[in-house]
Amino acid sequence: MIIEERSLVIIGAGPAGLAAAVKAKKKGMEDVLLLERDNQLGGILKQCIHNGFGLHIFKEELTGPEFALRYIRKISEMGIEYKLDTMVISIDENKNITTVNPQDGLRIYKAGAIILAMGCRERPRGALRIPGTNPSGIFSAGTAQRFVNIEGMKPGKTAVILGSGDIGLIMARRMTLEGMKVKAVCEIMPHPGGLTRNIVQCLEDFDIPLKLSHTVTQIHGRTRLEGVTISRVDENYRPIEGTEQYIKCDTLLLSVGLIPENELAEEAGVLLDPATKGALVNQNLETSVDGIYACGNVLHVHDLVDYVALEAERAAESAVRRLKGKSESGTKRISVIPGNGVRYTVPQFIDKGSKDEKIKIYFRSGSILKSVRVNAVCKGKTIYSKKFKRLVPAEMEYIKIPTEDLKGSKVLIEAVEK
Amino acid sequence: MKREMVCIRCPKGCRMTVEYEGTKVLNVRGNSCSKGLAYAIDEITKPVRIVTSTVRVIGGELPVVPVKTSKAIRRNLIFDVMEKIKEAEVKAPIKEGQLILEDPAGCGADVIATLELVEAENG
Numbered sequence: 001m002i003i004e005e006r007s008l009v010i011i012g013a014g015p016a017g018l019a020a021a022v023k024a025k026k027k028g029m030e031d032v033l034l035l036e037r038d039n040q041l042g043g044i045l046k047q048c049i050h051n052g053f054g055l056h057i058f059k060e061e062l063t064g065p066e067f068a069l070r071y072i073r074k075i076s077e078m079g080i081e082y083k084l085d086t087m088v089i090s091i092d093e094n095k096n097i098t099t100v101n102p103q104d105g106l107r108i109y110k111a112g113a114i115i116l117a118m119g120c121r122e123r124p125r126g127a128l129r130i131p132g133t134n135p136s137g138i139f140s141a142g143t144a145q146r147f148v149n150i151e152g153m154k155p156g157k158t159a160v161i162l163g164s165g166d167i168g169l170i171m172a173r174r175m176t177l178e179g180m181k182v183k184a185v186c187e188i189m190p191h192p193g194g195l196t197r198n199i200v201q202c203l204e205d206f207d208i209p210l211k212l213s214h215t216v217t218q219i220h221g222r223t224r225l226e227g228v229t230i231s232r233v234d235e236n237y238r239p240i241e242g243t244e245q246y247i248k249c250d251t252l253l254l255s256v257g258l259i260p261e262n263e264l265a266e267e268a269g270v271l272l273d274p275a276t277k278g279a280l281v282n283q284n285l286e287t288s289v290d291g292i293y294a295c296g297n298v299l300h301v302h303d304l305v306d307y308v309a310l311e312a313e314r315a316a317e318s319a320v321r322r323l324k325g326k327s328e329s330g331t332k333r334i335s336v337i338p339g340n341g342v343r344y345t346v347p348q349f350i351d352k353g354s355k356d357e358k359i360k361i362y363f364r365s366g367s368i369l370k371s372v373r374v375n376a377v378c379k380g381k382t383i384y385s386k387k388f389k390r391l392v393p394a395e396m397e398y399i400k401i402p403t404e405d406l407k408g409s410k411v412l413i414e415a416v417e418k
Numbered sequence: 419m420k421r422e423m424v425c426i427r428c429p430k431g432c433r434m435t436v437e438y439e440g441t442k443v444l445n446v447r448g449n450s451c452s453k454g455l456a457y458a459i460d461e462i463t464k465p466v467r468i469v470t471s472t473v474r475v476i477g478g479e480l481p482v483v484p485v486k487t488s489k490a491i492r493r494n495l496i497f498d499v500m501e502k503i504k505e506a507e508v509k510a511p512i513k514e515g516q517l518i519l520e521d522p523a524g525c526g527a528d529v530i531a532t533l534e535l536v537e538a539e540n541g
Binding site: 046049050051052055061063065066069148150152174177179195196197199200201205254303304360390395407 | 433480485532
């Protein structure tokens with residue numbers, strides 16, 4: 001079998017992979033190979049036809065396709081090599097990447113460094129265990145988005161959406177514009193899953209009711225969905241008897257979370273964080289396997305594509321530094337521990353010996369918190385503290401902590417309400 | 419009068435309190451930048467949105483092409499624009515930024531393509 005030695009191999013050509021490839025080339029890395037299983041570059045952006053992308057990176061408001069095109073043009077202008085229709089079958093800890101595609105057949109790339117940029121998949125109905133029949137008309141929000149925006153088909157006439165993730169909210173508006181009736185968006189949590197701006201411009205603009213603390217408790221219909229029963233839930237998310245309500249609909253969209261696609265990473269021995277379901281990384285976005293980096297939604301689910309691209313650029317910079325023999329990862333490791341009120345942090349480790357004066361710690365809160373202080377605590381001493389008016393689980397935030405004050409083996413990140 | 423609103427001009431989503439009389443904005447609090455102020459005034463006087471959708475394609479490698487309004491339009495015109503978008507058809511190949519519908523709602527906003535699309539290989 002052919003084994004090809006390559007310097008930097010990037011897996012996935014969505015926003016993270018594209019941004020990483022462009023940055024690596026800009027930083028002087030000549031040998032960059034981008035692998036994509038779809039038949040085109042751009043990933044999920046191609047079906048995200050709504051606006052709101054690019055405000056940070058391009059300083060203007062773009063749609064998903066426009067955002068993707070800007071990167072795709074750079075890829076071709078810079079002559080970055082990519083392979084489409086190429087499925088990565090496995091990666092091992094020595095950075096051998098086994099791939100298959102119709103032209104090359106089976107091929108192994110031995111990489112100097114790998115950037116994982118495979119993104120997420122949607123949580124399916126099976127993961128929810130909703131009782132009832134199994135008719136057609138139940139789609140994940142992203143599947144419905146592909147039907148409408150790429151294949152030009154409507155999923156049905158009347159819809160209920162379970163989950164208030166951003167894709168579900170965007171699809172509530174999209175289906176309404178296409179003439180469908182969206183009867184309700186049900187969210188099991190007491191707070192919305194998506195960005196507030198999407199609640200405003202996708203639901204409130206079209207008078208679509210958002211039912212918080214509600215879930216679908218029964219699916220009706222034999223061949224095609226005929227309706228759903230929704231119920232209010234208690235504080236433990238259990239349906240409350242007597243609150244059932246029947247809603248007639250032929251379409252149910254599920255927008256109930258994204259799962260990073262880390263099967264390949266795990267095979268290579270990359271350790272995952274149970275909270276993010278992505279790799280455990282240090283401040284350089286390097287995973288537990290030497291020379292394998294992760295960025296974008298495969299690392300943790302982001303709210304904004306701009307942040308995905310910025311993170312990918314950092315991963316590319318780290319990989320290029322390593323390939324040029326300038327890696328700064330030390331042996332002494334400090335664990336970043338999510339404390340009170342904080343659901344997770346990225347990175348989860350800080351390697352000492354970093355030349356950075358400050359390190360950005362991204363985090364999400366576990367619930368809605370008002371007027372809080374987010375503290376970084378080392379050996380009982382607060383080394384950094386920042387006020388936040390409001391923290392919501394749907395919106396990622398960050399703090400910048402000073403490296404020189406990091407002492408001991410761990411730093412606790414906690415959110416304390418006043 | 420007083421209204422609480424969330425700015426949608428960027429993903430930060432500033433929570434603002436807007437004091438107004440009729441369509442005259444007296445005071446805006448909670449915004450972090452000038453976009454918030456502009457949004458608050460727009461929301462009170464004439465709420466506007468960018469509309470994105472798809473238009474049917476003839477002879478393209480895909481059956482639809484994504485489009486947007488070239489600028490934000492009055493919210494009450496969204497469905498008028500959508501009616502025109504649903505009736506429209508465009509021939510492949512299509513370039514990004516290509517004019518698809520000229521000023522369909524009579525408010526100075528065109529509908530333009532947001533993606534390039536090549537012709538289908540077998541016509």
